[in-house]
Amino acid sequence: MERIAIVGLGLIGGSLGLDLSRYGHPVVGIARRAKTAEQALTMGAVTAAGTDLALVAEADVVFICTPIDAVAATAKAIAPHLSPEAVITDVASVKGDIVPAMEALWPNFVGGHPMAGKAEAGLAVAEAGLFAGRPYVLTPTEATNPAALERVRAIAASLQANxxxxxPDQHDRAVAWISHLPVMVSSSLILACQGEADPAILALAQTLASSGFQDTSRVGGGVPELGMLMARHNRVALLESLTQYQQQLEQIKILITAEDWDALHNALTQAQTTRPAYIKPA
Structure with missing residues (x-):
């Protein structure tokens, strides 16, 4: 069994700990607050926990589960405590900025992104089995140590992830389309609805909102800090996807303005037939 350290005990770090502890790995968790470390111990997400980064010293594999903008700084802080053979991996949703910085800091680094989450954040909503059946992306480069890659791959496979x-650059372009753009679109939908000038109509819309609105607004109602970090660290790819989305919306607007119902029907049919390629069976 690998000795695991998890730095950052939020939703992802806590969920990793619940699974890896259950599978028999010794798991030490490091949190900013002692209360969080105690909570992780109580719920069985870790077998040892604290706030001292030196706790990573015995780890074979370290998962950095901090916010995107703290990953490199965290790696730099823990590096003096690690053995040269230790592997560091991360869970950040953007890789293009992080991977080069991390490879410069630690030779045995493997970029990772388990694509599972919830609208809520924090250890309290951590869940065993969160990663089962969900994509887990690894982003090696020419500099990646093959043995380190295989160790992280084996752990990810044990989570029953896909x-x-x-x-890294391919990852960022793809997630801009299917993860980061939807957050911005969903948020814009909510804000556009709030632009209704008649309070009575707005109240009625809120009363009538059902599954369609719930589905399309879900990710826009998530943690604002996560959306901001997505945009900040994947700015170029996100702007490209936003531009193309705006162009598509404008085309739909043109068809409706022109009352070109046949063309609109064709566009909606194309969307209907294309969607299954993005949706995996439950």
């Missing part, structure tokens, strides 16, 4: 491997 493994995927690609270059």
């Amino acid at each position: 493994l995927c491997q690609c270059h």
Whole structure:
């Protein structure tokens, strides 16, 4: 069994700990607050916990589960405590900025992104089995140590996740479309609705909102800090996807303005027939 350290005990770090502890790995958790470390111990997410980064010293594999903008700084802080053979991996949703910085800091680094989450954040909503059946992306480069990659791959496979491997830049372009753009679109939908000038109509719309609105607004109602970090660290790819989305919306607007119902029907039919390629069976 690998000795695991998890730095950052939020939703993802806590969920990793619940699974890896259950599978028999010794798991030490490091949190910013002692209360969080105690909570992780109580719920069985870790076998040892604290706030001292030196607790990573005995780890074979370290998962950095901090916010995106703290990953490199965390790696730099824990590096003096690690053995040279230790592997560091992360769970950040953007890889293009992080991977080069991390490879410069630690030779045995493997970029990772388990694509599972909830609208809520924090250890309290951590869940065993969160990653089962969900994509887990690994983003090795020419500099990646093959042995380190295989160790992280084996752990991800044990979570029953669907493994995927690609270059960091490919990852960022793909997630801009299917993860980061939807957050911005969903948030814009909510804000556009709030622009209704008649309070009575707005109240009625809120009363009538059902599954369609709930589905399309879900990710826009998530944790604002996560959306901001997505945009900040994947700015170029997100702007490209936003531009193309705006163009598509404008085309729909043109068809409706022109009352070109046949063309609109064709566009909606194309969307209907294309959607299954993005949706995996439950």
